[in-house]
Amino acid sequence: MEMRPVHPFEPVTADRLPAGGAWTAQIKWDGVRMLTYYDGVHTRLVNRRLNDRTAQYPELTHAPDFVEASSVILDGEFIAFDRARPSFHEVMRRESLRKTDSIQRAIDAVPVTYMVFDVLFANGRWTVDLPLRERQALLEQVLRPHAQVQAVANTSDPEALFDVMRAHRMEGVVAKDLNSIYAIGGKDKRWRKKKVIRDLTAAVGGVTLRDGTVNALLLGLYDEAGDLHYIGHAGAGKLTYADYRALTEALAEMRTAARPFKNRVEREREAVWIRPGERAVKVNYLEWTEGGTLRQPVLQAFVDAASADCTFRQLQ
Incomplete structure (x- = not known):
């Protein structure tokens, strides 16, 4: 059967x-x-x-x-x-x-x-x-x-x-x-x-580096039209140095010249953009702000998630 x-x-x-x-x-x-x-x-x-x-x-x-x-x-x-x-x-x-x-x-x-x-x-x-x-x-x-x-x-x-x-x-x-x-x-x-504990699955649209190694992720959610909106950056949490090192080594194959987010981004001058859909991460956070960003986001783990999992519908 x-x-x-x-x-x-x-x-x-x-x-x-x-x-x-x-x-x-x-x-x-x-x-x-x-x-x-x-x-x-x-x-x-x-x-x-x-x-x-x-x-x-x-x-x-x-x-x-x-x-x-x-x-x-x-x-x-x-x-x-x-x-x-x-x-x-x-x-x-x-x-x-x-x-x-x-x-x-x-x-x-x-x-x-x-x-x-x-x-x-x-x-x-x-x-x-x-x-x-x-x-x-x-x-x-x-x-x-x-x-x-x-x-x-x-x-x-x-x-x-x-x-x-x-x-x-x-x-x-x-x-x-x-x-x-x-x-x-x-x-x-x-x-x-x-x-x-509030949480969601976010797409990673970019990273920042310190001494050549990734130290923070730029996070986004998709709207119903399929546009990616920046919701904050996070470096604190349970990702290990090995996690960041592996992401750093994979950057060359994921980089893109164009900003993947529809809206403006904090730390934009420092950002290295990556193609949407390459990485997703589970994030805990304190609250959703009026400005449409996460307050005190804490990274939990990289997850196997499609774009359809990284949407604003998670807030419903």
């Missing part, structure tokens, strides 16, 4: 979380969205951009270890920890690996946990048209106990959960309508997210 990968259902951003009635809330984990496809013989891991990541996580590629089903599609988040807190930077260390020996070493060095929150298909049948409450009940039946696979817990008080997330500086909360079906490729207010 062929299982073609699908785009997952996405929550919309909200300033307030609904409560009571048919609403439940879950922790929003700071990791990599991952769907597991098991056809009864083979297991595939595919991310939200439909890129196959089976090779990167060999310890989670035998679905019968953690599911009790003849076939299944699970939706969840792969997370890794830095001390006691989920760290996007840590899980991206696994995402970036391609060599088999490096991947094998990383199984112990950077262990991942699969936080599962939905089931789209089970035992030969699609379940996306079932209400969430029924899918969650089915998920409890499908999952086997496993040290690295857990079902995401529900809570009836979204704001209380948000206060806990804020106290522990975790990413945030997702509130979900228990009557909602799973809209493949959809994004609407039946799932709503409220973030403690």
